[in-house]
Amino acid sequence: MARILLLAHGAKRLRQLEELLAADTHELATPNSVGEAAELWLDFDPEAVVLELPAPSLTLHRLERRLGGHAISWSRRPVLVLGEAGDPDVVDDSRLLVRLPLPVADETLLGHVRGLARLHALLEEPLDESNEETLSIPPAVREALAEQLVHLADYRDASKPGHGSRVAEVAGRIARELGLDEPERTEIERAGRWHDLGKLAISAEVLRQPGRLDEHALETIREHPRRGARLVRALLGDEAASHAVLGHHERVDGQGYEGLAGDAIPLPARILAAAEAWDSLTHEQTYRPAFTPVDALAMMREEVGAAWDADVVGALARTAR
DSSP: OOOEEEEEESSHHHHHHHHHHHTOOOEEEOOSSSSHHHHHHHHHOEEEEEEEOOOOOHHHHHHHHHHGGHHHHHTTTHHHHHSSSTTTGGGOOSSSSEEOOSOOOOOHHHHHHHHHHHHHHHHOOOTTTTTOOOOOOOOHHHHHHHHHHHHHHHHHHHTOHHHHHHHHHHHHHHHHHOOOOOHHHHHHHHHHTTTTTGGGSSHHOOOOOOSSOOOHHHHHHHTHHHHHHHHHHTOOHHHHHHHHHHHHTTTTTOSSSOOOGGGGGOOOHHHHHHHHHHHHHTSSSSOOOOOOHHHHHHOOOOOOOBBBBBHHHHHHHHHHH
């Protein structure tokens, strides 16, 4: 199913994990040391790493040093750390690192491994080559994984901790003011939380760069709605939310990322576009301070009919806090 690099503490625990993952048809490499892991890295080319060791942070840093010039290859691999949730030193917002506290049910562990291996493919493969069939994992695992990925996306872009949650909340208020029913509002709020998941394909260095970006970096950033929509559809199994995610950088004048205009942009996407702009304007960015709500709203009103939908901005104005 996927190539998994497995590092665990103790021969007995290693065998248990190896049997569990092998039964799920994964191809495994089980090095006995960090040095051995680094030696086989390029030949094995793992799609994900599963790590259950007493000092996971130290292991990650040692492996990164051993890989040397190939560290970028390492940093783009999803890592599942199995261990107690109280290890703050394991947090590293430059990696695709997901945590599961122990003990963990087999179904939960296998679901996360499948999800992270698929995440690697969705983020790395060319946009026109990916398999977008929805991954089969338990709904509870899907939701838990989605929350961890939102956290990773928010913190990879250091100026935006909590951005996904805030966009979801603002989008929900706009949807309610526009009279959308509860299922529609729920879908828009989910899309709001997930709208920037495509940024997991972008390095933290690019996202945090304060100056002007070169054309290659700009093109990578412009791809993030499409990558995010693909991830929401194939990994999180939500077709409706994927359309909103895809369109959240569209403009009503047709000058957005995909070139859609006016009513051709789905209403949920028009709502997300305004909600994200509001949150970005009212929070500090790497290149400017935050605007006051009054100034942010005035700026958005100036762009009604060009960037933003008039009804959506009107609903935002009536509900802004």
